[in-house]
Amino acid sequence: MTKQEIEGNLLSPLPVVLVGAMVKGRPNYLVIGYISPFDFGKYIFFSLYKNRYTRIGIHENRTFSVNIPTEDLLAETEICGSKSGKSFDKGALFDTFYGELKTAPMIRQCPINMECEVKEILDYDPNDGIIGRVVKSYVTAHYLADGKLDWRKVHPIIWATGGDFNFYKLGPRISQKES
Numbered sequence: 746m747t748k749q750e751i752e753g754n755l756l757s758p759l760p761v762v763l764v765g766a767m768v769k770g771r772p773n774y775l776v777i778g779y780i781s782p783f784d785f786g787k788y789i790f791f792s793l794y795k796n797r798y799t800r801i802g803i804h805e806n807r808t809f810s811v812n813i814p815t816e817d818l819l820a821e822t823e824i825c826g827s828k829s830g831k832s833f834d835k836g837a838l839f840d841t842f843y844g845e846l847k848t849a850p851m852i853r854q855c856p857i858n859m860e861c862e863v864k865e866i867l868d869y870d871p872n873d874g875i876i877g878r879v880v881k882s883y884v885t886a887h888y889l890a891d892g893k894l895d896w897r898k899v900h901p902i903i904w905a906t907g908g909d910f911n912f913y914k915l916g917p918r919i920s921q922k923e924s
């Protein structure tokens with residue numbers, strides 16, 4: 746098997762998320778593809794380019810939300826990943842709700858939401874590395890089965906790197922854990 750070197754970080758595909766923050770008193774959402782849970786999911790780490798409008802709110806309030814959009818929110822997701830809150834009101838695309846943190850706007854239409862508090866911001870110019878602690882997680886009741894999240898119902902939007910950069914669907918479940 747011949748190996749060929751290709752460009753890019755190939756830890757992919759991953760679900761795209763909409764990160765939310767309060768900027769100048771309004772909720773704003775952007776698409777983040779470079780994101781990861783760590784410390785067994787207690788924290789979330791993502792990469793935020795420094796000129797993003799959302800960054801203003803994350804630095805000011807030290808809070809943000811992570812929302813997982815579904816395939817039926819593809820059009821809104823594409824808007825959140827291409828238009829900036831500097832010149833477009835992305836908060837108006839969704840119904841926003843708040844949990845424990847009053848400055849971490851979450852998207853009601855997304856089945857999965859997490860509110861996070863910033864623990865650390867790493868300077869990786871021209872990006873920030875944002876580390877947030879997951880304060881609380883929420884799921885729309887419809888996506889639960891026996892009190893657990895049923896991913897077969899969710900239909901997340903999966904994003905691939907490695908030069909592809911397209912969106913995909915999640916495939917069928919191929920294992921069965923004993924409960």
Ligand SMILES: Cc1cc2nc3c(=O)[nH]c(=O)nc-3n(C[C@H](O)[C@H](O)[C@H](O)COP(=O)(O)O)c2cc1C
Nearest residue numbers: 775776778779793794797798799826827828829830
């Ligand atoms: C699939 C996809 C993945 C993206 N991943 C990131 C990312 O990891 N970090 C980032 O700063 N921007 C990322 N972006 C770009 C922002 O979502 C985009 O520039 C957005 O319009 C910024 O909005 P804002 O200025 O309102 O914050 C991504 C966009 C797409 C479509």
